[in-house]
Amino acid sequence: LGVAHSRGTYLTFLDADDVLLPHKLEHQTNLLQRHSQAGMVYGATEYWVSWDHSRGRWRRDPRGKLGVETGHLYSHAALLTTWLRKPGVVPCLCAAVARTDLVRRVGAFDESIQDLYEDQIFLVKMLMAAPVYVEAGCGERYRQHSRSSSAQAIAAGRYHPVRANPARLAYLQWLEQYLKAQDAFAGEPARALQAALRPYRHPGFYRALYPFIALAARLR
Numbered sequence: 395l396g397v398a399h400s401r402g403t404y405l406t407f408l409d410a411d412d413v414l415l416p417h418k419l420e421h422q423t424n425l426l427q428r429h430s431q432a433g434m435v436y437g438a439t440e441y442w443v444s445w446d447h448s449r450g451r452w453r454r455d456p457r458g459k460l461g462v463e464t465g466h467l468y469s470h471a472a473l474l475t476t477w478l479r480k481p482g483v484v485p486c487l488c489a490a491v492a493r494t495d496l497v498r499r500v501g502a503f504d505e506s507i508q509d510l511y512e513d514q515i516f517l518v519k520m521l522m523a524a525p526v527y528v529e530a531g532c533g534e535r536y537r538q539h540s541r542s543s544s545a546q547a548i549a550a551g552r553y554h555p556v557r558a559n560p561a562r563l564a565y566l567q568w569l570e571q572y573l574k575a576q577d578a579f580a581g582e583p584a585r586a587l588q589a590a591l592r593p594y595r596h597p598g599f600y601r602a603l604y605p606f607i608a609l610a611a612r613l614r
Contacts, residue, residue, distance in 0.1 A: 397494075397502045406491045411537045412442075414488070418533025422491040425527055432467055433524025434492040434517075436485040442535035457532055459483050464530035470521045471583055473528075477514075478586035481562075482555070487513040488534045496523055504568070509543070510553050511565035518569060522576055558593040566591050 397405065404423050408414055425435045438457045443449060461476045461483030462468065477484045500519040503512055520526070539545065547553035553561045570587060573579040579587075 397497055400494055403494055404491050405494050405497050407487045408534075409488065411539065411542065412488050413535045413537075415533050415535070417531075419491065421531060422529070422533060425529055426491065426493065429467060429527045431525050432527040433496040434490050434520045435527040435529055436489040436491075437464070437529040437531045437533060439486040439489045440532050440535045442537045445535075445537060446539065455535070458486070458536075460485075460528060462528055464528050467525040467527050469525055470578070471581060473521055473526060474518065475582040475586045478583065478590050484514055485517065486534070486536050487516070488536065490517070490520075492520055493524075496520065499523065507564060507568065510547055510561035511568075514565060515568060518572065522572075522578065558597070563594050566594070 404419075404426065406414070406419065406422075422435050422437075426432055429435070438460055440455045440457055442455050443453045444455050459480075459482065461480050462473065497520070500523050502516065504515045504519075507515055544553060547561065548555075551559075553559050566587065570579070570591070573583065573587070
């Protein structure tokens with residue numbers, strides 16, 4: 395609905411519990427003006443813990459990892475492969491600023507998935523449509539709390555950041571069909587997607603390996 399009513403050249407997204415830092419919009423729109431091939435730009439996001447003083451002032455607000463070198467334009471093959479192999483480096487939606495005309499051209503969000511992974515589906519559609527610029531800066535704070543949709547989904551067993559879960563399976567199945575429809579189910583992205591689907595296609599084998607997979611994820 396917001397995309398349909400937007401009138402600006404650029405779009406960004408902000409959930410009700412997060413905040414944008416004062417420099418973000420000017421800085422990232424300038425990057426898009428300088429890199430005319432880019433359909434979208436994003437950087438690192440601060441995982442905001444210190445807002446809750448009950449947790450103690452010693453708690454730090456870590457920045458998310460990007461998984462690629464900053465200051466470069468990336469094709470869909472390079473970024474999608476990285477996102478599939480290292481799910482923790484997929485950018486938060488509030489990290490991105492995108493060109494409004496391109497958002498409309500790709501159809502914005504897929505309303506068949508409205509809860510979990512709807513942001514990643516949008517990011518993939520943008521990534522497939524134009525190169526993406528990854529920058530080093532941080533322009534937003536992603537508030538961490540127990541009432542967020544992702545925290546509630548973890549508590550309900552519908553989602554997990556590392557283990558196989560129903561929400562990620564729905565996303566991976568959507569992605570497989572989307573890449574095939576785009577005639578892009580090939581090369582490194584296809585191999586990375588097949589690897590991501592193995593825990594769902596071979597659950598017994600995955601359960602045996604899970605302790606080692608969890609350890610590797612913590613060491614990344």
